[in-house]
Amino acid sequence: MKRLLCILVLASVPALATAAEKPDWAFPVTDKAQPPVKVDGRTRTAPGSTLALTRAQVDDMFNAPDWFPDMHPPMPQIVAHGNKETTVRACGVCHLPTGTGHDESAYVAGLPAAYFIRQMADYKSGDRKGAGTMVAMAKVITDEEVRAAAEYFASVKPRPWIRVVETDTVPKTYIGPGNKRLAHPDSGNEPLGNRIIEIPEDEEIVLYRDPRSGFVAYVPTGSIAKGEALVTTGGGGKTIPCAICHGQTLNGLGEVPGIAGRHPNYIVRQLWSMQNGERIGNSAALMKAPVEKLSVDDMLAIAAFVASHAP
Numbered sequence: 655m656k657r658l659l660c661i662l663v664l665a666s667v668p669a670l671a672t673a674a675e676k677p678d679w680a681f682p683v684t685d686k687a688q689p690p691v692k693v694d695g696r697t698r699t700a701p702g703s704t705l706a707l708t709r710a711q712v713d714d715m716f717n718a719p720d721w722f723p724d725m726h727p728p729m730p731q732i733v734a735h736g737n738k739e740t741t742v743r744a745c746g747v748c749h750l751p752t753g754t755g756h757d758e759s760a761y762v763a764g765l766p767a768a769y770f771i772r773q774m775a776d777y778k779s780g781d782r783k784g785a786g787t788m789v790a791m792a793k794v795i796t797d798e799e800v801r802a803a804a805e806y807f808a809s810v811k812p813r814p815w816i817r818v819v820e821t822d823t824v825p826k827t828y829i830g831p832g833n834k835r836l837a838h839p840d841s842g843n844e845p846l847g848n849r850i851i852e853i854p855e856d857e858e859i860v861l862y863r864d865p866r867s868g869f870v871a872y873v874p875t876g877s878i879a880k881g882e883a884l885v886t887t888g889g890g891g892k893t894i895p896c897a898i899c900h901g902q903t904l905n906g907l908g909e910v911p912g913i914a915g916r917h918p919n920y921i922v923r924q925l926w927s928m929q930n931g932e933r934i935g936n937s938a939a940l941m942k943a944p945v946e947k948l949s950v951d952d953m954l955a956i957a958a959f960v961a962s963h964a965p
C-alpha cells in the first residue's frame with residue numbers, strides 16, 4: 655500500500671524541464687586527425703596594407719597583426735600585445751583589433767564596458783566556464799588591463815561580419831588548429847541536418863587574421879522564420895521576447911549586450927551554457943527564465959535569426 659501511494663504521489667509531480675543535450679557542432683574542438691594542409695614560410699601582404707607577415711608571425715599570441723590601423727581606434731597594450739610576464743595573450747589576436755572575432759571566439763566590438771568587465775570577473779570567480787583560455791587569463795589579468803580592453807572594444811563600432819544562408823547541404827568541414835572550423839581540402843558536400851556550420855568567406859584572409867572578410871553561417875532551411883517567432887513573441891510561452899532586454903533592434907540596451915549580427919554558434923554556446931549551469935551569477939540571472947524551456951533546435955533558430963540582422 656505504501657509503495658502504491660509513493661508511486662501515485664510521484665506520478666502527480668510535474669516533470670522537471672530536462673536540459674538540452676550539448677550540441678557538439680557549436681563547441682568546436684580541434685580534430686585529432688588533420689588533413690594534409692601545406693603551411694609555408696612565405697610572407698603575405700594585403701591590398702592597401704603596409705604589413706608583410708608570415709603565418710608564424712600572425713599566430714604570435716603576443717602581437718596582434720594590425721593590417722589596417724585606420725579601421726579601429728589606437729589599441730592599448732593589452733589588446734595589441736597582451737602581457738608576456740603573466741602570459742595574458744593579446745586580446746586582438748583572437749578577437750581581432752576590430753573586435754569581430756572568429757567562429758571559435760567572440761564578437762566583442764561595441765560591448766558595453768561594464769558588461770565586458772563583469773564577464774571577466776565571472777571567468778575569474780568560476781561563475782562562467784567553458785572557455786579554458788579565458789578562465790586562465792582572467793585569474794592573472796589586472797583590473798587596469800581589463801578596463802583598458804573593455805573601454806577599447808566598447809569604442810569600436812560593430813559592423814556586418816556574418817552572412818547567414820539557409821540550406822540543406824554544406825561544404826564538408828573539419829576543425830583545424832585553434833578550434834577553427836574550415837572547409838575540408840578534399841571539398842565535397844554533406845547534409846547540414848540540425849546544425850549551424852560557420853566557415854570563412856575567404857579562408858586565407860581569416861587565417862591571417864585580416865579583418866576585411868568575415869564568415870558565412872549555414873543554417874537549416876526555415877530556421878530564420880522559426881527564430882523570428884521565438885525572438886519577437888516568445889514562441890507561445892517557450893521563452894521571453896529578446897527585445898525586452900536587448901532592445902528593439904537587438905543591438906543592446908544600457909549594459910545589456912547587443913546580440914544582432916554576432917556569431918550564431920557563439921550565441922548557441924551561451925544559451926546552452928546558461929541553461930546548463932556553465933554561466934551563472936548575477937550577469938546571467940536575467941537569462942535564467944528565457945533559456946529554461948529551450949531545446950537545441952530553438953537555440954539554433956534564435957541564433958540564426960539574430961545573426962541575420964545588422965549589428
